[in-house]
Amino acid sequence: MNFLIDGLQYANWSEKIFRQMRAGGVDAVHVTIAYHETFRETVLNIEQWNRWFETYPDLIFHGRTAADVRVARETGRTAIFFGSQNPSCIEDDIGLVEVMHTLGLRFMQLTYNNQSLLASGCYEDEDTGLTRMGRAVMAEMNRVGLVVDMSHSGERSTFEAIAHSTRPIAITHANPASWHPALRNKSDALLRALGESGGFLGLSAYPHHLKDGSACTLQSWCDMAAFAVELVGPTGVGIGTDLCQDQPDSIVEWMRVGRWTKTIDYGEGSADAPGFPPMPDWFRDNRDLAAIRDGLRAAGLDQTTADGVMGNNWLTFFEQSFGADTAQSEEARRAAE
Amino acid sequence: MNFLIDGLQYANWSEKIFRQMRAGGVDAVHVTIAYHETFRETVLNIEQWNRWFETYPDLIFHGRTAADVRVARETGRTAIFFGSQNPSCIEDDIGLVEVMHTLGLRFMQLTYNNQSLLASGCYEDEDTGLTRMGRAVMAEMNRVGLVVDMSHSGERSTFEAIAHSTRPIAITHANPASWHPALRNKSDALLRALGESGGFLGLSAYPHHLKDGSACTLQSWCDMAAFAVELVGPTGVGIGTDLCQDQPDSIVEWMRVGRWTKTIDYGEGSADAPGFPPMPDWFRDNRDLAAIRDGLRAAGLDQTTADGVMGNNWLTFFEQSFGADTAQSEEARRAAE
Numbered sequence: 001m002n003f004l005i006d007g008l009q010y011a012n013w014s015e016k017i018f019r020q021m022r023a024g025g026v027d028a029v030h031v032t033i034a035y036h037e038t039f040r041e042t043v044l045n046i047e048q049w050n051r052w053f054e055t056y057p058d059l060i061f062h063g064r065t066a067a068d069v070r071v072a073r074e075t076g077r078t079a080i081f082f083g084s085q086n087p088s089c090i091e092d093d094i095g096l097v098e099v100m101h102t103l104g105l106r107f108m109q110l111t112y113n114n115q116s117l118l119a120s121g122c123y124e125d126e127d128t129g130l131t132r133m134g135r136a137v138m139a140e141m142n143r144v145g146l147v148v149d150m151s152h153s154g155e156r157s158t159f160e161a162i163a164h165s166t167r168p169i170a171i172t173h174a175n176p177a178s179w180h181p182a183l184r185n186k187s188d189a190l191l192r193a194l195g196e197s198g199g200f201l202g203l204s205a206y207p208h209h210l211k212d213g214s215a216c217t218l219q220s221w222c223d224m225a226a227f228a229v230e231l232v233g234p235t236g237v238g239i240g241t242d243l244c245q246d247q248p249d250s251i252v253e254w255m256r257v258g259r260w261t262k263t264i265d266y267g268e269g270s271a272d273a274p275g276f277p278p279m280p281d282w283f284r285d286n287r288d289l290a291a292i293r294d295g296l297r298a299a300g301l302d303q304t305t306a307d308g309v310m311g312n313n314w315l316t317f318f319e320q321s322f323g324a325d326t327a328q329s330e331e332a333r334r335a336a337e
Numbered sequence: 338m339n340f341l342i343d344g345l346q347y348a349n350w351s352e353k354i355f356r357q358m359r360a361g362g363v364d365a366v367h368v369t370i371a372y373h374e375t376f377r378e379t380v381l382n383i384e385q386w387n388r389w390f391e392t393y394p395d396l397i398f399h400g401r402t403a404a405d406v407r408v409a410r411e412t413g414r415t416a417i418f419f420g421s422q423n424p425s426c427i428e429d430d431i432g433l434v435e436v437m438h439t440l441g442l443r444f445m446q447l448t449y450n451n452q453s454l455l456a457s458g459c460y461e462d463e464d465t466g467l468t469r470m471g472r473a474v475m476a477e478m479n480r481v482g483l484v485v486d487m488s489h490s491g492e493r494s495t496f497e498a499i500a501h502s503t504r505p506i507a508i509t510h511a512n513p514a515s516w517h518p519a520l521r522n523k524s525d526a527l528l529r530a531l532g533e534s535g536g537f538l539g540l541s542a543y544p545h546h547l548k549d550g551s552a553c554t555l556q557s558w559c560d561m562a563a564f565a566v567e568l569v570g571p572t573g574v575g576i577g578t579d580l581c582q583d584q585p586d587s588i589v590e591w592m593r594v595g596r597w598t599k600t601i602d603y604g605e606g607s608a609d610a611p612g613f614p615p616m617p618d619w620f621r622d623n624r625d626l627a628a629i630r631d632g633l634r635a636a637g638l639d640q641t642t643a644d645g646v647m648g649n650n651w652l653t654f655f656e657q658s659f660g661a662d663t664a665q666s667e668e669a670r671r672a673a674e
Contacts, residue, residue, distance in 0.1 A: 039377070039380075040376070040377060043376075043433070043436055044432070046436060047430070047432030047433070047435070047436060048432075050432065050435050050436070051432070093384070095381070095384030095385075095387065095388070096380070096384070098384070098387050099380055099383060099384060099387075099440065102439065102440055102441070103436065103439055103440065104439070
């Protein structure tokens, strides 16, 4: 059975979008529930999701385990997995790592562009790597089964996360910088190290991460995917579109500026183009996802690898990542005896 | 198989107490995690429990379902179920009902002695019954599987909770007022209505709820239990000791005064006896629980009923109470089709 999984979306959620997920045959989506939100604000966002789960039980449900992806397929629904693009949701409290995992969080970025309490973001002048709290929180994330996501982190911080994490990490939405040199894209050396560690790369369709931006062709994107498979390996690559469907431009401003500055920061945009860029014409919404499979085959990937990139690889990663680290717990218990 | 379950404790938790639970063969305990705490403060208390679960995995674990009581017995541990004695943990936000349930809350009192946003407490001069928010929150508690607990509520509020709840409610720790007329104990008429509705009474061993206080004998208490069985029914009675082992007197002051007044309120105590009263000599800690079984037989209960009161009745109530109201959901789904 072949699955279809998107490793990152942050849409202006609505029944229309949930129905597009079903029309597109999307089995699971990792959705962002926090950019700069505190713990309490993140819980408010979870409450909103709970309302959607209650209102549209025939379309979506809250995904917690890899098995829920199979449940989604069997019941004709889309499993929604929570992630945070910033550790703001755990504030300065390591105890909130397990609490957020209990509430369903399955991915957490150590940084969002800026320095955080845990590591350095990709927009800082100086990347000082993992902080003391960063190492402590990463061990706790490894213990409970909360995936370390370094999509918006600096290169040194990401290398250190790969080295210190006892479980594979993810870069849920980024592309190779050698294909398109954006600050958010990743160097070939980093992506090779990610692959060697068993880590995972979700490929972005966000125009600022694409060669030729919104004009990027499906063929160009699929050629890039084939190159990413060479760097990371055939089982370590998936999709993480970064789709921000139906969002007003005030949202991209919130992502970039949060509450950390009183001035405007354009991030990947510019004063001339401050808003969301138009998506490439071959990927407007969830209904277009499935067609990427043929593009990957045309780019030279064999069927198994193409199917892996479309979702099977994410499913395997979910299976290895979302549960408690029982090996570690068993080991700790034996050591204590 | 006969189970041993205590339906209410709020001890100064420690390895010593967890080991006493094991020595006493206690399969499950409903523990209080909030008296006056806000949501965030309640989460801090959950974080502390998570530390205990991580530190003492061979003694205790977090109970979420009735099946966990059987897991506790099979693995020689005690399952810990969370409850709040006050709706302060959901603040003014109905969305926190499901969030707290996800975090493991299985019981919530609508009031703690005082008027709350939901209902009237047993110490108020006027009991005005369920509030508008009280009815809304109770419906949400019924939906997700969070038990309505009226231990510290006024009589009218409790009658209204019984009438409006679509699922059986509990009074986790109180005794018949006709045995000992404390404000916290319940009238015969109320206990009969509770039983007729399928509700549940946990019998308290807290001296202020006992005839003769700390000098109450096991025989007197077991005679009271037999009387409670007559009022509520043989399957609707269990134990809810209200054990507050090893707590300093500052804790009983926090329970009574919280942050709601600047003056001292002695609650069930008095200026002469402001602290915790000594427990009766036949119930000092969890190791003494099992001996109550013989006392219940001596008071005339048949073996099945005595075993029911000791834990089997709570287990059946857990089985019926902690899951989502699927019947209601199915009905709602059919109505929507």
